[in-house]
Amino acid sequence: MTDSLHLWLIPLVPFAGFLVNGLLGSRLPKALVTTIALIATLIPFLQVANIALHFHSLQLPYTEHVATWITAGSFHADFAFALDQLTLIMLLVVTGVGFLIHIYSTGYMAHEEGYWRFFAYLNLFMFFMLTLVLAENFLLMFVGWEGVGLASYLLIGFYFTKDSAANAGKKAFVVNRIGDFGFLLAMFLIILHFGTLSFSEVLAQVAQHPEWQGGFLTAIALFLVLGATGKSAQIPLYVWLPDAMEGPTPVSALIHAATMVTAGVYMIVRTHGIFDRSPFALSTVAIIGAATAFFAATIGLVQTDIKRVLAYSTVSQLGYMFLACGVAAYSSGIFHLLTHAFFKALLFLAAGSVIHALSGEQDMRVMGGLRKKIPVTFWTMTAAVLAISGFPPFAGFFSKDEILYQAFISPNGGKILWFVGLVTAGLTSFYMFRLWYMTFFGESRAAKAEHNNHGHADHGHGSHGVHESPWIMLTPLVILAILSLIGGWVGIPEAMGGHSEIAHFLAPVTNTVTQAANENSTSSSMELLLAAVSVATAIIGWFIAHVMYFSKSELPAQLAAKVRGLYTLLLNKYWIDELYGAVFVASVVNFSRYALKALFDTGVVTGGGLALAYTTQGLGSLVQRVQSGNIRSYAGWLAIGAAALLLLTYFGFGTHLSFR
Amino acid sequence: MVPIAYYLVLSAILFSIGVAAFLIKRNIITVFMSIELMLNAVNLSFVAFAHQWHAVSGQIFVFFVMVVAAAEAAVGLAIIIAIFRARNTLNVDQVDLMKL
Numbered sequence: 037m038t039d040s041l042h043l044w045l046i047p048l049v050p051f052a053g054f055l056v057n058g059l060l061g062s063r064l065p066k067a068l069v070t071t072i073a074l075i076a077t078l079i080p081f082l083q084v085a086n087i088a089l090h091f092h093s094l095q096l097p098y099t100e101h102v103a104t105w106i107t108a109g110s111f112h113a114d115f116a117f118a119l120d121q122l123t124l125i126m127l128l129v130v131t132g133v134g135f136l137i138h139i140y141s142t143g144y145m146a147h148e149e150g151y152w153r154f155f156a157y158l159n160l161f162m163f164f165m166l167t168l169v170l171a172e173n174f175l176l177m178f179v180g181w182e183g184v185g186l187a188s189y190l191l192i193g194f195y196f197t198k199d200s201a202a203n204a205g206k207k208a209f210v211v212n213r214i215g216d217f218g219f220l221l222a223m224f225l226i227i228l229h230f231g232t233l234s235f236s237e238v239l240a241q242v243a244q245h246p247e248w249q250g251g252f253l254t255a256i257a258l259f260l261v262l263g264a265t266g267k268s269a270q271i272p273l274y275v276w277l278p279d280a281m282e283g284p285t286p287v288s289a290l291i292h293a294a295t296m297v298t299a300g301v302y303m304i305v306r307t308h309g310i311f312d313r314s315p316f317a318l319s320t321v322a323i324i325g326a327a328t329a330f331f332a333a334t335i336g337l338v339q340t341d342i343k344r345v346l347a348y349s350t351v352s353q354l355g356y357m358f359l360a361c362g363v364a365a366y367s368s369g370i371f372h373l374l375t376h377a378f379f380k381a382l383l384f385l386a387a388g389s390v391i392h393a394l395s396g397e398q399d400m401r402v403m404g405g406l407r408k409k410i411p412v413t414f415w416t417m418t419a420a421v422l423a424i425s426g427f428p429p430f431a432g433f434f435s436k437d438e439i440l441y442q443a444f445i446s447p448n449g450g451k452i453l454w455f456v457g458l459v460t461a462g463l464t465s466f467y468m469f470r471l472w473y474m475t476f477f478g479e480s481r482a483a484k485a486e487h488n489n490h491g492h493a494d495h496g497h498g499s500h501g502v503h504e505s506p507w508i509m510l511t512p513l514v515i516l517a518i519l520s521l522i523g524g525w526v527g528i529p530e531a532m533g534g535h536s537e538i539a540h541f542l543a544p545v546t547n548t549v550t551q552a553a554n555e556n557s558t559s560s561s562m563e564l565l566l567a568a569v570s571v572a573t574a575i576i577g578w579f580i581a582h583v584m585y586f587s588k589s590e591l592p593a594q595l596a597a598k599v600r601g602l603y604t605l606l607l608n609k610y611w612i613d614e615l616y617g618a619v620f621v622a623s624v625v626n627f628s629r630y631a632l633k634a635l636f637d638t639g640v641v642t643g644g645g646l647a648l649a650y651t652t653q654g655l656g657s658l659v660q661r662v663q664s665g666n667i668r669s670y671a672g673w674l675a676i677g678a679a680a681l682l683l684l685t686y687f688g689f690g691t692h693l694s695f696r
Numbered sequence: 697m698v699p700i701a702y703y704l705v706l707s708a709i710l711f712s713i714g715v716a717a718f719l720i721k722r723n724i725i726t727v728f729m730s731i732e733l734m735l736n737a738v739n740l741s742f743v744a745f746a747h748q749w750h751a752v753s754g755q756i757f758v759f760f761v762m763v764v765a766a767a768e769a770a771v772g773l774a775i776i777i778a779i780f781r782a783r784n785t786l787n788v789d790q791v792d793l794m795k796l
Binding site: 665666668671675 | 715718719789
């Protein structure tokens with residue numbers, strides 16, 4: 037199979053959908069908008085599926101050069117797309133999960149204002165995300181990188197009449213810019229040292245020079261990490277993701293859980309050749325990942341907004357992926373990315389279904405007892421909770437344990453990282469089951485909430501009791517639930533009788549330490565032991581949640597009262613937002629207000645303008661007497677001018693003026 | 697034979713008197729006359745040069761100027777009469793508005 041795969045079609049079809057819906061959508065009937073949006077996502081999915089079916093017969097890595105973009109001397113950046121194993125997995129996730137979420141959205145958003153706008157933005161997001169994944173060089177990837185940031189901004193601020201949503205959008209955008217700044221600096225360094233931005237050429241040059249260790253590669257890697265922490269919501273730039281939950285729930289599922297936020301992980305794996313040469317950068321990634329995983333999980337313990345719990349859970353799971361990358365277990369990171377995309381998208385969509393059922397209520401304290409009322413949502417959510425908590429044979433178990441195992445045995449990692457990951461696994465299990473119990477079990481606390489009527493009243497449903505979502509929303513839930521169950525089976529490690537297929541599949545891309553570790557069969561008993569430990573941890577987490585939120589529901593309040601300081605700390609998210617607000621935002625605002633506005637704006641800009649105006653006015657008042665309106669005075673000036681010219685021509689000014 | 701400079705000096709004096717009168721006088725008819733004076737000062741230099749160089753074109757030009765001046769006098773006097781009828785004054789400083 038050597039003919040062209042027409043990879044360029046994959047991003048371009050959603051873009052066409054965006055153009056049609058974005059430009060004409062307000063005038064098209066709803067059904068047509070839906071059809072266009074769905075087809076624009078279905079076509080890329082089918083194309084990717086087709087490629088996946090023929091994948092074994094392809095010449096890899098496959099590169100498609102569409103057009104030259106920038107040429108400057110010997111440097112050039114092209115519109116070029118590349119396909120390899122890593123890209124294929126990302127493409128399947130993005131188009132597959134993306135298509136399911138599009139279907140779900142047609143149900144979820146059915147009664148919203150700006151229906152066409154929503155789908156136009158979703159298609160725009162798909163376009164940029166696919167560009168990001170397919171790009172063959174850093175610059176094109178950066179285009180996608182910025183583009184998904186834009187789409188994310190637009191969709192977070194979808195309910196732009198709500199202040200909190202508009203602010204959350206701005207926050208996400210600004211925080212992401214800090215990361216992009218790192219990405220840009222990394223690109224400049226790459227151009228400086230390699231003279232090219234193509235992934236394959238850069239990595240080939242790195243491979244040719246084994247003597248390059250650390251040094252500028254560390255600098256590049258650290259800047260790339262800064263970029264990745266912005267996009268993938270890691271410490272210190274994670275603050276935007278929880279706020280991003282202001283967007284519609286399908287957006288949270290697609291952009292802020294399954295696809296966009298994994299771009300940082302994807303980028304690190306894509307450029308891992310650089311990271312492999314810099315143990316320092318790798319350790320940084322690992323520490324950031326482990327710290328974020330733990331930190332976000334602790335915040336997730338006490339949040340009461342169902343989407344916020346999931347948001348912190350996402351940050352935490354992304355931390356796991358970073359941890360995997362940091363211990364050079366890239367395939368494990370991608371494996372977790374894959375399974376996480378399934379179960380976290382499912383969690384969000386199920387949460388959306390719950391919110392839908394409760395007519396816009398997001399506060400878990402007023403939920404409860406929904407198990408019987410929305411059974412399909414309940415069972416799919418259960419699958420997702422089991423998956424993320426790491427119970428075998430669900431997807432999360434295999435990927436998470438793979439990461440923990442790799443952290444444990446990795447020379448770059450260490451027992452501490454493993455231990456932090458393990459504790460986080462316990463916390464994850466706890467807060468997920470807490471969410472599960474608070475939402476679906478116990479007494480229904482929704483009755484009293486319906487009269488309060490808070491949450492978004494703009495949801496357009498009014499209060500007509502708890503109801504199960506329509507099948508157009510439930511079908512994606514069921515599909516994702518199945519994927520959450522079986523999705524992990526592609527990576528069952530050899531110690532458990534599997535073949536680590538995903539690691540072997542990704543081997544041509546990640547070709548390093550992981551393989552050596554995987555083949556190491558002597559440690560298979562160790563791997564089983566570690567898996568048992570982490571399952572035990574997950575069960576403990578479940579048990580505690582069961583006691584606290586099911587059997588003794590008065591316990592949480594007592595506990596919160598007992599450790600009030602810690603509880604307040606967690607409830608207020610360690611006051612990180614306030615800290616950032618005081619240190620960064622306030623300093624920028626104050627600098628702008630006092631230095632820029634007072635000095636520059638009023639001093640230089642306004643002052644300059646005024647000075648110019650007064651000068652002109654003064655000069656004008658001097659010469660305005662000439663324009664008296666008196667014809668004879670004009671004639672007088674004319675005569676004086678003529679006389680002056682005559683004198684000038686006759687006597688000259690030393691340098692004999694002549695009018696020839 | 698009178699040197700040409702004499703004619704030219706006389707012409708310049710007449711022209712300057714015309715200019716000065718044009719600027720100083722307020723009566724429209726006097727202003728009009730000073731324009732005629734300037735035209736004729738120029739005519740004088742034309743004739744003087746034509747005589748000096750024995751070229752007839754200068755003299756022909758004088759006729760043209762006279763024709764134009766006559767036409768101008770006809771139109772100008774008509775305008776002056778119209779102005780006087782409308783405003784009852786011939787003071788140029790009081791007719792500096794184009795509307796009544």
